[in-house]
Amino acid sequence: MRGEFCVIAPDVVLGRDVAIHNFVNLYGCEIGDETRIGTFVEIQKGVVVGARCKISSHTFICAGVRVEDEVFIGHGVQFINDRYPRATNRDGTPQTEDDWTLQQTIVRRGASIGTGAVILGGLEIGARAIVGAGAVVTRSVPAGAIIAGNPARIIRVASDK
Amino acid sequence: MRGEFCVIAPDVVLGRDVAIHNFVNLYGCEIGDETRIGTFVEIQKGVVVGARCKISSHTFICAGVRVEDEVFIGHGVQFINDRYPRATNRDGTPQTEDDWTLQQTIVRRGASIGTGAVILGGLEIGARAIVGAGAVVTRSVPAGAIIAGNPARIIRVASDK
Amino acid sequence: MRGEFCVIAPDVVLGRDVAIHNFVNLYGCEIGDETRIGTFVEIQKGVVVGARCKISSHTFICAGVRVEDEVFIGHGVQFINDRYPRATNRDGTPQTEDDWTLQQTIVRRGASIGTGAVILGGLEIGARAIVGAGAVVTRSVPAGAIIAGNPARIIRVASDK
Numbered sequence: 498m499r500g501e502f503c504v505i506a507p508d509v510v511l512g513r514d515v516a517i518h519n520f521v522n523l524y525g526c527e528i529g530d531e532t533r534i535g536t537f538v539e540i541q542k543g544v545v546v547g548a549r550c551k552i553s554s555h556t557f558i559c560a561g562v563r564v565e566d567e568v569f570i571g572h573g574v575q576f577i578n579d580r581y582p583r584a585t586n587r588d589g590t591p592q593t594e595d596d597w598t599l600q601q602t603i604v605r606r607g608a609s610i611g612t613g614a615v616i617l618g619g620l621e622i623g624a625r626a627i628v629g630a631g632a633v634v635t636r637s638v639p640a641g642a643i644i645a646g647n648p649a650r651i652i653r654v655a656s657d658k
Numbered sequence: 659m660r661g662e663f664c665v666i667a668p669d670v671v672l673g674r675d676v677a678i679h680n681f682v683n684l685y686g687c688e689i690g691d692e693t694r695i696g697t698f699v700e701i702q703k704g705v706v707v708g709a710r711c712k713i714s715s716h717t718f719i720c721a722g723v724r725v726e727d728e729v730f731i732g733h734g735v736q737f738i739n740d741r742y743p744r745a746t747n748r749d750g751t752p753q754t755e756d757d758w759t760l761q762q763t764i765v766r767r768g769a770s771i772g773t774g775a776v777i778l779g780g781l782e783i784g785a786r787a788i789v790g791a792g793a794v795v796t797r798s799v800p801a802g803a804i805i806a807g808n809p810a811r812i813i814r815v816a817s818d819k
Numbered sequence: 820m821r822g823e824f825c826v827i828a829p830d831v832v833l834g835r836d837v838a839i840h841n842f843v844n845l846y847g848c849e850i851g852d853e854t855r856i857g858t859f860v861e862i863q864k865g866v867v868v869g870a871r872c873k874i875s876s877h878t879f880i881c882a883g884v885r886v887e888d889e890v891f892i893g894h895g896v897q898f899i900n901d902r903y904p905r906a907t908n909r910d911g912t913p914q915t916e917d918d919w920t921l922q923q924t925i926v927r928r929g930a931s932i933g934t935g936a937v938i939l940g941g942l943e944i945g946a947r948a949i950v951g952a953g954a955v956v957t958r959s960v961p962a963g964a965i966i967a968g969n970p971a972r973i974i975r976v977a978s979d980k
Contacts, residue, residue: 501665502681504823504841519665519683520698520824522841522858531752536683536700537716537842539858539876549752551745554700554718555736555859557876557894569745572718573736573776575877575895575934577952582931584873584891591853591871609743612736613776613794615895615935615953630738631776631794631808633935633953633969647794647808647953647969662826663842680826680844681859692913697844697861698877710913712906715861715879716897730906733879734897734937770904773897774937774955791899792937792955792969808955808969 500536512548526558529566553612561618564604571612571630576602578618605640614649661697673709687719690727714773722779725765732773732791737763739779766801822858834870848880851888875934883940886926893934893952898924900940927962936971 500519505511509523512530517523521534525542528534532546535554540546544558547566552558554572561578564570578600585591600618604610608622611630616622621637628634629645629652638644642651661680666672670684673691678684682695686703689695693707696715701707705719708727713719715733722739725731739761746752761779765771769783772791777783782798789795790806790813799805803812822841827833831845834852839845843856847864850856854868857876862868866880869888874880876894883900886892900922907913922940926932930944933952938944943959950956951967951974960966964973 502663502824502842520663520681520842520859533752537681537698537859537877549746549750551743551752555698555716555734555877555895559894567744567746567750569743571736571738571743572720573716573734573877573895575893575952577893577934581949582873582891582893582933583889583929584931585871585889585929589871589889591855591873607744607746609745611743612738613774613935617952627742630736630778645809648967663824681824681842694913698842698859710907710911712904712913716859716877716895728905728907728911730904732897732899732904733881734877734895768905768907770906772904773899774935788903791897791939806970 508542518554525560535572547606561599562602562604565606565608565624567607568604569609570604571610571614573613574610574616575614576616576618578602580618608638611645669703679715696733708767722760723763723765726767726769726785728768729765730770731765732771732775734774735771735777736775737777737779739763741779769799772806830864840876857894869928883921884924884926887928887930887946889929890926891931892926893932893936895935896932896938897936898938898940900924902940930960933967 498516503521506524510527516533518536522539526540526544529548532550537555540558541560543560546564550568556574559578604622605624607625610628613631615633623640626638627643632649633647635648659677664682667685671688677694679697683700687701687705690709693711698716701719702721704721707725711729717735720739765783766785768786771789774792777795784801787799788804793810794808796809820838825843828846832849838855840858844861848862848866851870854872859877862880863882865882868886872890878896881900926944927946929947932950935953938956945962948960949965954971955969957970
């Protein structure tokens with residue numbers, strides 16, 4: 498399924514039965530089998546999303562992020578890959594990719610990231626962890642943990658749902 | 659008024675003088691008279707929005723939400739309808755609508771929901787309540803109350819503006 | 820550079836070498852030389868954005884905001900210009916621009932606003948200040964300060980990066 502008003506760059510690698518809703522912007526990324534991508538989503542180059550994931554509307558996945566299989570990402574989730582973002586260098590020239598360090602983030606199999614969460618760069622979200630809605634995640638999250646808040650803190654270990 | 663690059667499914671019911679800005683995605687919903695819908699908004703099936711509401715840009719209203727008349731919803735507001743979202747069932751098959759329970763939320767007449775707020779599922783936002791910008795709303799909000807924070811707490815009862 | 824599916828109103832004033840990505844909605848605003856505007860961005864009338872800025876995807880800049888040169892604005896950042904937003908007046912008529920007071924906000928040269936931040940109206944973000952990801956900014960920020968949280972508080976004075 499492919500929605501209306503989508504921009505899927507020629508270098509995007511789509512698995513089998515990927516569902517893409519309206520107003521989606523993908524470039525340089527790889528999307529696994531049966532994954533669903535919601536409206537107003539952007540996924541940047543170098544991102545790898547696994548199979549059977551759900552990426553909900555208004556979400557942004559930046560370069561440097563890897564999402565394993567069966568991950569749920571809610572609406573309006575934003576990833577980050579630059580610890581000290583600046584528009585320009587000290588000499589006033591616009592920053593290019595050579596002017597900053599790309600932070601890598603991995604979201605492990607079966608994790609769920611709640612709507613409106615912000616995920617700082619350089620983190621690991623453990624398998625089947627649950628990131629609460631609106632959480633601002635500043636540290637890695639152990640497998641199975643539930644975190645929430647700004648900054649996010651562990652509130653309990655997930656009962657196995 | 660109808661903006662450019664909009665996808666309004668044939669099953670959408672629009673009242674009189676509904677204003678729809680650019681890049682709007684609507685399906686299966688009902689929008690009341692004189693309501694205004696901003697850019698990059700998605701409203702899902704089953705949603706009923708009342709009359710004379712304002713739904714601002716980048717906002718997502720999911721299935722299960724009902725918005726009464728004269729409600730203001732700020733920019734980048736995200737509703738939720740699933741308490742424990744997962745991409746797949748335990749057997750690895752992608753979840754469908756039969757695999758989870760839709761939570762219902764109602765926003766009562768004249769309420770205002772601030773920009774960037776996240777509204778968890780199963781809640782009631784009372785009449786003329788004010789949800790502060792960036793609030794993460796985890797409990798129902800009494801009529802006329804002002805709430806803010808993550809998680810949101812009541813900070814005072816609204817002076818009647 | 821101009822992306823696909825953009826709506827750039829005829830009254831927009833673009834400087835030299837402005838880069839505009841896909842799905843961008845601009846009207847009545849002025850954008851400075853070499854500034855880059857990401858996907859799913861809306862910038863309203865009366866906004867002035869300086870030179871060599873970077874405005875990242877999913878961000879909303881409302882009327883009343885001025886952004887000086889060399890400012891970084893992350894993904895999903897939302898500005899606000901109305902202290903007590905309501906959809907309608909007390910008599911039930913939809914509010915128009917004459918029914919509320921536009922708050923002015925200025926972002927000073929070289930500041931960086933982190934992803935997912937919400938900036939309330941009527942504030943000044945000082946030169947080279949850093950607003951942390953997910954911050955809800957309710958007060959003005961001194962030059963060079965780093966702030967984070969909801970509500971945002973100063974966490975330290977920026978080392979000069």
